[in-house]
Amino acid sequence: MIELTLTELAAWSIGASMILVVFFSWISRWSNANAERRSLRRKVTCRLCLFVVEDETRDRIFQCPHCGAQNVRGRNRSLG
Numbered sequence: 708m709i710e711l712t713l714t715e716l717a718a719w720s721i722g723a724s725m726i727l728v729v730f731f732s733w734i735s736r737w738s739n740a741n742a743e744r745r746s747l748r749r750k751v752t753c754r755l756c757l758f759v760v761e762d763e764t765r766d767r768i769f770q771c772p773h774c775g776a777q778n779v780r781g782r783n784r785s786l787g
């Protein structure tokens with residue numbers, strides 16, 4: 708049988724609860740960052756009118772619902 712003094716028991720329980728709090732806050736931050744990254748990936752900005760829309764499709768070219776312009780998704784630095 709494990710013999711613990713009251714001080715050791717208190718120290719262990721406080722230490723374990725602190726580890727649990729740190730662990731769950733890390734999980735929460737990680738899942739929050741994941742959701743934010745996913746949401747940012749879906750957002751597309753129209754190059755003509757700067758209208759921001761969440762687009763669920765995976766098409767390379769999307770049409771702006773505001774002005775109807777064709778936009779290329781992703782990092783497109785062309786000037787045309």
Ligand SMILES: [Zn+2]
Pocket residue numbers: 753754755756757758771772773774775776
């Ligand atoms: Zn537009």
